[in-house]
Amino acid sequence: MPNIVLDDPPTPLVSTNLVNGNNGTLSNLLRTVGNGNVNNIFQQDSEGNGPFVVVCRTIPSEIYPMFSNFTLIHLKMKGGVAIPPWNATVFIVLDMKDKNNCNNHPYYLEAFERRKNSPLLVTLNVQTSNATGEWYEGVHWPKFSSQSDPSKSAYLRGIKDRPAIVRVRGEVFWRDMYGSCSDVDFVLYREKEVPAIDCLNIHFVQGVALSTARKDEEYGMENVTDIYEKKVAHPNKPVDDVHYDNFCSLVIRFDSSKPGGMFKTTNYDIDAIVRHMFFRQLSEYKPCQRVKECPGTYGVSFKCMVGYKFHITMDNSLVDGYVSEKVFNGALGGGIPIYFGATDVGSYVNIKSIIHCDVSREVIEEMRSFYPRVSIKPRPFTFKRASNGTYPTDEELLNWADGYLRSHLEPCVKRVIELDTNDTAFREVLDEPFITDHGIMSGEYPLRGVASAYNLLRKWEGSGGAIAKSSFVQED
Numbered sequence: 247m248p249n250i251v252l253d254d255p256p257t258p259l260v261s262t263n264l265v266n267g268n269n270g271t272l273s274n275l276l277r278t279v280g281n282g283n284v285n286n287i288f289q290q291d292s293e294g295n296g297p298f299v300v301v302c303r304t305i306p307s308e309i310y311p312m313f314s315n316f317t318l319i320h321l322k323m324k325g326g327v328a329i330p331p332w333n334a335t336v337f338i339v340l341d342m343k344d345k346n347n348c349n350n351h352p353y354y355l356e357a358f359e360r361r362k363n364s365p366l367l368v369t370l371n372v373q374t375s376n377a378t379g380e381w382y383e384g385v386h387w388p389k390f391s392s393q394s395d396p397s398k399s400a401y402l403r404g405i406k407d408r409p410a411i412v413r414v415r416g417e418v419f420w421r422d423m424y425g426s427c428s429d430v431d432f433v434l435y436r437e438k439e440v441p442a443i444d445c446l447n448i449h450f451v452q453g454v455a456l457s458t459a460r461k462d463e464e465y466g467m468e469n470v471t472d473i474y475e476k477k478v479a480h481p482n483k484p485v486d487d488v489h490y491d492n493f494c495s496l497v498i499r500f501d502s503s504k505p506g507g508m509f510k511t512t513n514y515d516i517d518a519i520v521r522h523m524f525f526r527q528l529s530e531y532k533p534c535q536r537v538k539e540c541p542g543t544y545g546v547s548f549k550c551m552v553g554y555k556f557h558i559t560m561d562n563s564l565v566d567g568y569v570s571e572k573v574f575n576g577a578l579g580g581g582i583p584i585y586f587g588a589t590d591v592g593s594y595v596n597i598k599s600i601i602h603c604d605v606s607r608e609v610i611e612e613m614r615s616f617y618p619r620v621s622i623k624p625r626p627f628t629f630k631r632a633s634n635g636t637y638p639t640d641e642e643l644l645n646w647a648d649g650y651l652r653s654h655l656e657p658c659v660k661r662v663i664e665l666d667t668n669d670t671a672f673r674e675v676l677d678e679p680f681i682t683d684h685g686i687m688s689g690e691y692p693l694r695g696v697a698s699a700y701n702l703l704r705k706w707e708g709s710g711g712a713i714a715k716s717s718f719v720q721e722d
Contacts, residue, residue: 297335298409302348306341306414307455308434311467311689312696313337321348329353332360336409337696340430358429360408367402367703381438384695386447402446405431405704415442418565419513422619432699434692438567438590448695449567451594453574454687465546465578471687474577476679482552482580483676488669490581494534494662495554496525497547497575502536504640505647509617510624514562516617517610519643520586521560523651524603526644528659532666534558544571551579555672556662560603561587564610569594576600577680582672584662594686599678601665603658605651613650 299316379388411430418437432446441447472478500508502522540550559576576583586603616629626636665672685691
């Protein structure tokens, strides 16, 4: 983790003209307040205190490693805790697992009251790339509202003498149940495609958080980072040849010949059927093996992949930014991961080290239209079929999906066959590092987003309700 330093004290900002030339861009505004430069953000004081991260009972794995060098406070710790001062740099992290355990804690109540009484932030003519906002410096920024319509960003409130309030959001297929996040300053979220519209969103890579949850020191965060970045020898890859005992693995509890049961018992979208269809299609060339009884948690499922030449590590959903633990496990398994999911996966892992099955988004969207998100359980399939009722037979579901996906998965199948039959080409892919941007594993990537969001909210001056600012320069 790099040494993180905070600008201190925050400099008030005053209005000038921001509408001329490129001065009205979001990037200019963030440069003015001191954006996510991790050499100029958070550090401890002279007595070794702060910055602080406050949680109720549990420590969400998602907040590591980005907050790993912060002073951690558990509000529910036996014997009580020392509450940080209100003028300190503090992040309250709300975790879905804690539910209502700390809602009535005096520190929480006071923090939310202070946020409620903080001034609203509004600016004129800060340009974003579309009507809803844009991603920049790891944060989804709203299209800032104007003086005539302050309600559009009324959820943005200044941070002074209070903690920043952060909520961690869970799986992408639960997004319809999350509701508003206007009661917090920002959310930590594992996707970039459908950000919450009423708070700042900070993206993190879910697969990275997995490494922090392992108790096994051999495959803990530090060692795994070195393996991914090829700083040390990979413990599960062959050294001198490309010999493997088995061809291809799919670690999963669902039977690929009976996908109907998967949809009846989960919240998955239809995207989740892609890995099953690929498993079946690749097995026409050479049988793949379904590993259904892998001991331990999903965090150590890579141990069941050792000895396989290829690993089918496809995500549940095609959603930008959503890169789960599956491909990260595959990178530890010792073979070559085969991936479907986020189209921007190459922004987080080395695309040369995996096989990316880039299925057309238009195809997935059309398939989703036949499996709509409704409150009925199980959700009905609406494509035409011979069977009665709202649910297809497994054979009907497989035939329907095959009609959409076979031609789109064929290039991926051919790539696997090419590498399986060419040892030199296989070795070239196998020798690639899985991670080439150290900031992804170190926590610097999401921390830049935290820094940008925090610096904007703590430096944006104002009074009363909406603050009309058209530009920002530091006072002399």
